[in-house]
Amino acid sequence: MALLEVRDLTVVFQRKGEEPFRAVDGVSFDVEPGQTVGLVGESGCGKSVTSLAIMGLLPKRGAKITGTVRYDGTDLLKLSDKEMRDRRGRDLGMVFQDPLSSLNPVVPIGLQVTEVLERHRGMPRKEAMIEAKDLLDKVGIPDPNRRLKEYPHQLSGGMRQRALIAIALACRPKLLIADEPTTALDVTIQAQILSLMKELVQDLGTALVMITHDLGVVAGLCDEVNVLYGGKVVEKAMRHKLFAEPRHPYTHGLLASIPRLDAAPGEKLTPIKGSVADNIPWSQGCAFAPRCPNALDVCVQVTPAEEDQLGRLLRCHNPVVPGTPAAEEVPV
Amino acid sequence: MSETLVSVQDMKVHFPIKRGVFFDRTVGHVYAVDGVDLEIKRGETYGLVGESGCGKSTLGRAMLRLNEPTGGKMIFDGQDFSSLKGEDLRKMRRRIQMVFQDPLSSLDPRQSVESILVEGLRAHDLDKGKEETGKRLRELLSAVGLPSTALRKYPHEFSGGQRQRIGIARALALNPDLIVADEPVSALDVSVQAQVVNLLEELQEQFGLTYLVIAHDLAVVKHISDRVGVMYLGGLVEEATSEDLYAEPLHPYTRALLSAIPVPDPVVEDRRERILLAGDLPSPANPPSGCRFHTRCPWRQQTRCDTERPALRELKPGHKVACHWAEQIQSGEIQPHEVKPILVEEDDGISPDVPLVGPASVTEALNP
Numbered sequence: 001m002a003l004l005e006v007r008d009l010t011v012v013f014q015r016k017g018e019e020p021f022r023a024v025d026g027v028s029f030d031v032e033p034g035q036t037v038g039l040v041g042e043s044g045c046g047k048s049v050t051s052l053a054i055m056g057l058l059p060k061r062g063a064k065i066t067g068t069v070r071y072d073g074t075d076l077l078k079l080s081d082k083e084m085r086d087r088r089g090r091d092l093g094m095v096f097q098d099p100l101s102s103l104n105p106v107v108p109i110g111l112q113v114t115e116v117l118e119r120h121r122g123m124p125r126k127e128a129m130i131e132a133k134d135l136l137d138k139v140g141i142p143d144p145n146r147r148l149k150e151y152p153h154q155l156s157g158g159m160r161q162r163a164l165i166a167i168a169l170a171c172r173p174k175l176l177i178a179d180e181p182t183t184a185l186d187v188t189i190q191a192q193i194l195s196l197m198k199e200l201v202q203d204l205g206t207a208l209v210m211i212t213h214d215l216g217v218v219a220g221l222c223d224e225v226n227v228l229y230g231g232k233v234v235e236k237a238m239r240h241k242l243f244a245e246p247r248h249p250y251t252h253g254l255l256a257s258i259p260r261l262d263a264a265p266g267e268k269l270t271p272i273k274g275s276v277a278d279n280i281p282w283s284q285g286c287a288f289a290p291r292c293p294n295a296l297d298v299c300v301q302v303t304p305a306e307e308d309q310l311g312r313l314l315r316c317h318n319p320v321v322p323g324t325p326a327a328e329e330v331p332v
Numbered sequence: 333m334s335e336t337l338v339s340v341q342d343m344k345v346h347f348p349i350k351r352g353v354f355f356d357r358t359v360g361h362v363y364a365v366d367g368v369d370l371e372i373k374r375g376e377t378y379g380l381v382g383e384s385g386c387g388k389s390t391l392g393r394a395m396l397r398l399n400e401p402t403g404g405k406m407i408f409d410g411q412d413f414s415s416l417k418g419e420d421l422r423k424m425r426r427r428i429q430m431v432f433q434d435p436l437s438s439l440d441p442r443q444s445v446e447s448i449l450v451e452g453l454r455a456h457d458l459d460k461g462k463e464e465t466g467k468r469l470r471e472l473l474s475a476v477g478l479p480s481t482a483l484r485k486y487p488h489e490f491s492g493g494q495r496q497r498i499g500i501a502r503a504l505a506l507n508p509d510l511i512v513a514d515e516p517v518s519a520l521d522v523s524v525q526a527q528v529v530n531l532l533e534e535l536q537e538q539f540g541l542t543y544l545v546i547a548h549d550l551a552v553v554k555h556i557s558d559r560v561g562v563m564y565l566g567g568l569v570e571e572a573t574s575e576d577l578y579a580e581p582l583h584p585y586t587r588a589l590l591s592a593i594p595v596p597d598p599v600v601e602d603r604r605e606r607i608l609l610a611g612d613l614p615s616p617a618n619p620p621s622g623c624r625f626h627t628r629c630p631w632r633q634q635t636r637c638d639t640e641r642p643a644l645r646e647l648k649p650g651h652k653v654a655c656h657w658a659e660q661i662q663s664g665e666i667q668p669h670e671v672k673p674i675l676v677e678e679d680d681g682i683s684p685d686v687p688l689v690g691p692a693s694v695t696e697a698l699n700p
């Protein structure tokens with residue numbers, strides 16, 4: 001059985017006097033124990049809201065969440081606040097994008113790590129401090145004894161992100177959700193953090209949900225990849241399959257628009273026309289249709305259903321035939 | 333193509349670190365740019381890459397004299413740009429324009445697109461009557477792919493990619509020779525990034541522009557540039573054509589940087605060898621002695637590296653590198669070794685030999 005089973009997760013934001021906004025629209029995916037699953041998409045595709053909904057971090061008022069999020073057999077969405085608090089940090093760990101704003105600036109790092117240990121594992125402070133030192137050591141923070149007493153502003157961005165990972169992994173959760181953990185970091189530091197996460201996930205057998213906009217990060221890290229667009233999963237496949245043969249025009253377009261280091265000189269980029277603002281609602285047709293080079297008439301009339309095609313889920317009326325180059329488009 | 337448009341010689345920008353309420357005592361310097369030489373030829377695109385804090389943006393700004401350089405000079409089209417003053421400087425600036433990173437904060441939210449574009453034309457006496465200016469504005473907008481109805485709109489009405497197009501149109505308005513683009517695409521979504529990159533390339537062909545593109549994303553820089561300079565902690569460590577740099581990086585830092593960039597292809601990702609750098613970028617207020625990179629370099633040697641600062645030297649035609657041991661590293665004579673990360677102090681860069689007398693702030697002065 002899967003460790004985490006997300007079924008038809010839908011998050012609707014409702015503000016007084018405004019049209020309800022479906023940020024996440026029927027997202028389903030499974031995470032097996034020890035597996036790394038990627039959620040990829042551009043800003044506004046609903047990837048972060050998905051993670052917040054799983055963790056129960058969305059506000060009760062204003063956000064309507066439907067569907068099920070089954071973790072080890074229990075539906076997280078049905079748990080009370082108190083039950084959820086017991087699970088967060090113990091069973092489910094989370095690493096956020098901006099390490100400076102997710103650490104408490106007026107509390108030393110040491111206390112922030114031991115807080116989790118005291119709360120969930122009932123350790124006395126002294127013991128927890130020793131454990132915290134080991135944790136910082138494990139995530140590669142040099143001189144952990146001194147760092148325990150320091151405040152977040154005294155650490156560099158990479159070190160802060162390491163501290164955050166240490167906190168998330170303090171109780172050895174079975175599932176770790178990382179929301180753009182390296183976006184705020186430089187590439188060399190990003191490489192450090194990614195290899196650290198890879199190592200820890202392997203050592204501890206933790207399952208990882210990796211949320212990112214960077215297809216390069218996904219290519220190196222994730223087993224299975226979900227590509228999100230406008231709140232729905234448009235394509236889902238194992239990474240080798242997805243990158244070798246992207247079938248959805250959006251995935252195909254994204255890959256063609258990224259400059260690659262190993263590209264031949266003089267190779268042109270093929271951008272996707274328009275921007276996310278040009279979407280049409282899913283209820284009307286395919287949200288990507290206005291930007292899609294493959295769009296047919298049916299695309300703006302009928303919502304494409306999710307189809308299983310030999311181990312790949314695809315939501316498209318007119319998928320890309322493998323081997324075709326990206327269509328030339330005049331930027332609008 | 334071979335004519336040199338810009339030549340930067342030994343450019344230095346040092347920001348003073350000040351302390352004290354009553355006397356502004358300078359207690360140290362941040363060596364943001366510390367002796368950079370580079371040449372940009374007419375019609376080419378020069379890419380400047382490096383991580384945050386390496387001084388690439390400061391160098392770009394210093395070239396336009398948005399930050400006054402502390403030392404060195406820049407020759408622009410045969411004239412010493414760094415010694416110009418007043419009206420001469422202002423006139424010269426027409427020929428060097430800039431595109432900024434964040435398109436929302438670099439456009440005045442209370443100015444319409446028309447007024448943003450006309451402002452520069454007026455300042456340089458290029459506003460020749462209503463009709464002609466209107467025609468010019470429509471030309472500009474169509475060059476950057478925006479409809480002419482955009483003129484009456486305000487920056488907040490556009491998406492990120494469109495705003496960046498406005499920023500580019502503003503730079504183009506004055507028919508510049510050189511455009512300095514500081515992280516022109518890093519604030520944009522990937523699908524939109526490619527649109528702006530392609531636009532920059534098309535405009536270069538159309539108007540014969542020369543670009544200095546500053547970015548942290550080596551893949552973008554490699555794609556757009558003819559030549560690339562890699563910066564580390566205030567200095568250039570390597571300079572080559574973009575193909576050479578990728579095919580044969582000579583400086584250990586460039587190697588590490590290239591190996592750290594994720595490639596969206598699992599087959600490549602699984603195979604590649606990664607050079608992980610230990611630790612963080614040292615503080616530019618207190619840079620390491622000798623080679624700035626020696627504290628993190630896996631190829632560091634016992635001699636020279638920590639005592640002697642390597643100069644940028646030409647190893648092959650068109651390929652310069654600032655490393656004492658570049659030949660030996662390339663031939664495999666020197667093998668990489670493990671590096672222990674060194675603690676990087678997030679200090680204020682105050683050198684220990686400056687006596688700290690007097691209060692540092694008002695609070696300190698009131699409660700000694």
